[in-house]
Amino acid sequence: MGSIDTEDFEVTEADIFGELCRKNFYTFVQEFWSAIIAEEPVWNWHIEYLCDExxxxxxxxxxxxxxxxxxxxxxxxxxxxxxINIPPGTTKSTICTVMLPAWAWTVDPTLRILTASYSQSLSTDHALKSRDIIRSDKYRLYFDELTIKTDQDNKTHYKNEHTGERYATSVGGTITGFHAHIIIVDDPLNAKEEASQAALETANTFMDTTLSTRKVDKAVTPTILVMQRLNENDPSGNWLSKKGKKLQHIKLPATDKGEIKPEH
Structure with a gap:
């Protein structure tokens, strides 16, 4: 019987923590929080719940x-x-738009991910924070196979070595030649424009028309919309009004006292 090279089976601490993070998004969020945020978070129950979903x-x-x-x-x-309808200040952007794309590549590095917000500057900031995680020493230690291509490393559009991509745009912005496996829309409407009919129409048209043509496969690509409710006719209300639309709705109100408007 031949001998076995034990080095082939060596498992490091980084291997173990990397696999734990890869298997559980909430563990990843806990492990990489400090890579982008200095303050210690309050690990409220909703964070783990959102991560699991x-x-x-x-x-x-x-x-x-x-x-x-x-x-x-x-x-x-x-x-x-x-x-996901959730009030501001609940780490929604950190979880959904910053952490999730960085974690998704550890599961499948070929994923192409499109993210959008009401302004390009906000969307760019989310993409840069995700890139900070991917560039961090800990991420490279845990997932050494995941690196951003040096010839495609822009603030709003970067690729990894396995054909995975992240593209960040704004509501009303152009999306040329990019088709996504996952679409994440984070606050498509500026709270200051909640009563603007023009802003509402722009946001809803972007959700209904523009994004519908930006999917690798309409039957496969999920769209994740996360925002605070601002108006009965905001993108959340627009989605909820569509009869027959298959939709999981998570709503976490800012208060449990009295009537909440909009009601959804």
Missing amino acids: LQKYVERVAQIKDKDGNIIKRREPKLSDLL
Whole structure:
């Protein structure tokens, strides 16, 4: 019987923590929080809940390969889109738009992810924070196979070495030649423009028309919309008014006292 080279089976602490983060998005958020935010978070129950729900969407659209490059899990048709109504100051952007894309690549580095917000500067800031995580020493230690291509490393559009991409745009902005496996829209409407009919129409048209043509596969690509409710006819209300639309709706009100408007 031949001898076994034990070095082939050496498992480091980084391997263990990396695998724990890869398997659980909430663990990833806890592990990489300090990479972008200096203050210690208050780990309220809603953070783990949102992480668990978001993980389901990524895992469904992910294509998984074994170490030899053989596909062992193909992309699955989405069950629904996801609407998260949550008040400001609840780490929604950090979880959904900053952390989630960085984690999604650890599950499937071929994912192409489109993110959008009401302004280009806000959307760019989210993309840069995600890139800070990916560039961090800890991320490179845990996931050394994931690096951003040096010839495609822009603030709003960067790629990894496995064909994965992140594209950040704004509501009303142009999206040329990019089709996504996952779409994340974070605050498509500026709170200062909640009563503006023009702003409402622009945001809803972007959600209904522009994004519908930016999917790799309409049956597979989920759209995740996360925002605070601002108007009965805001993008959340627009989605909720569509009969027959398959939608998971998570709503966390800012208060539990009295009537809440909008009611959804």
